Amino acid sequence: MKGTVLGIEGTAWNLSAAIVNENDVVAEVTDTYSPATGGIHPREAAQHHAKYASTVIRKVLEEAKEKGVTSSDIDAIAFSQGPGLGACLRTVATAARMLAIKFNVPLVGVNHCLAHIEVGRWKTPARDPVTLYVSGANSQVLAYRMGRYRVFGETLDIGLGNAFDKFARNAGLSHPGGPKIEQLAKMSTNYIPLPYVVKGMDLSFSGLSTAATEALKCNSLEDVCYSLQETAFAMIVEVTERAIAHTGKREVLLAGGVGANMRLREMLDIMCTDRGVSFHVPEKRFMGDNGAMIAYLGLLMYNAGDILTIENSHVNPNFRPDDVDVTWLE
Ligand code: AMP
Ligand code: MG
Numbered sequence: 645m646k647g648t649v650l651g652i653e654g655t656a657w658n659l660s661a662a663i664v665n666e667n668d669v670v671a672e673v674t675d676t677y678s679p680a681t682g683g684i685h686p687r688e689a690a691q692h693h694a695k696y697a698s699t700v701i702r703k704v705l706e707e708a709k710e711k712g713v714t715s716s717d718i719d720a721i722a723f724s725q726g727p728g729l730g731a732c733l734r735t736v737a738t739a740a741r742m743l744a745i746k747f748n749v750p751l752v753g754v755n756h757c758l759a760h761i762e763v764g765r766w767k768t769p770a771r772d773p774v775t776l777y778v779s780g781a782n783s784q785v786l787a788y789r790m791g792r793y794r795v796f797g798e799t800l801d802i803g804l805g806n807a808f809d810k811f812a813r814n815a816g817l818s819h820p821g822g823p824k825i826e827q828l829a830k831m832s833t834n835y836i837p838l839p840y841v842v843k844g845m846d847l848s849f850s851g852l853s854t855a856a857t858e859a860l861k862c863n864s865l866e867d868v869c870y871s872l873q874e875t876a877f878a879m880i881v882e883v884t885e886r887a888i889a890h891t892g893k894r895e896v897l898l899a900g901g902v903g904a905n906m907r908l909r910e911m912l913d914i915m916c917t918d919r920g921v922s923f924h925v926p927e928k929r930f931m932g933d934n935g936a937m938i939a940y941l942g943l944l945m946y947n948a949g950d951i952l953t954i955e956n957s958h959v960n961p962n963f964r965p966d967d968v969d970v971t972w973l974e
Contacts, residue, residue: 655728722942
């Protein structure tokens, strides 16, 4: 594999551009949208991305230049084609098309979920893992089999991060709620029963978030945060464990912003140790949404000749990872 790719991530709250080559991340610049109140407002997030795209791209090109990589070294422009918020995706795709025309290089449309997996395979020893991808909007258990990353289990409603954030807002905590819930949960060991919803290999978090909000009426915030985490994490660890049993794979990779949570890591680690499989967690900067992962999968796809014409570069807010033919693996 060879080449240099500039990638732009912008599916939701994080606008991030990175330049990556076969050796490492050369440069990365990020500008995060943070709502003054409430959660992510799609139009405001897109306006944020439109406002800062040129600055972020200029800065990443400058940073790369300081390391001896110039714009003439760039072989392709990659962008997050989906899944994500439509308005945000369109803004970032427009910037990517403009750069592809300006530098006269091909465009690569990257599936955001697969970028999380591939950056994890790049930056940890995991080779063929079962991946637990838990972020704001997405919660999926995936593994590679016969040309595609198959979804073995997923949420039937909202992502786990959004379930945490929604509960946190109802509890008067600011966005994003996940890290605040983690801190409060450390102050309790009193478990309050909450709905545990695993249906086959699929999950549901919406009712759990609502039930946790209800539970605040007669329990302390710390007890509810603790119980919410224990319930939700037990659900996703159960599905991950069953995916290992079904696939026979020997590695687990954690991806997505919720993966920052130390209690989740501890529970996964216990399960993996019990099963004798290895557990892999990338550095935090590669766990939440980042431009490097888009640039890196863009580089893999570019090397496989998996590029787009401008005419075919429309975004897909519901882009499923199992819709992608994996062209970049042997
Ligand atoms: P992402 O969409 O992958 O960028 O991840 C963002 C989501 O991760 C948000 O919903 C956050 O609340 C959640 N999150 C971040 N840190 C933590 C944490 N320590 N514990 C639980 N959730 C977290
Ligand atoms: Mg993500």
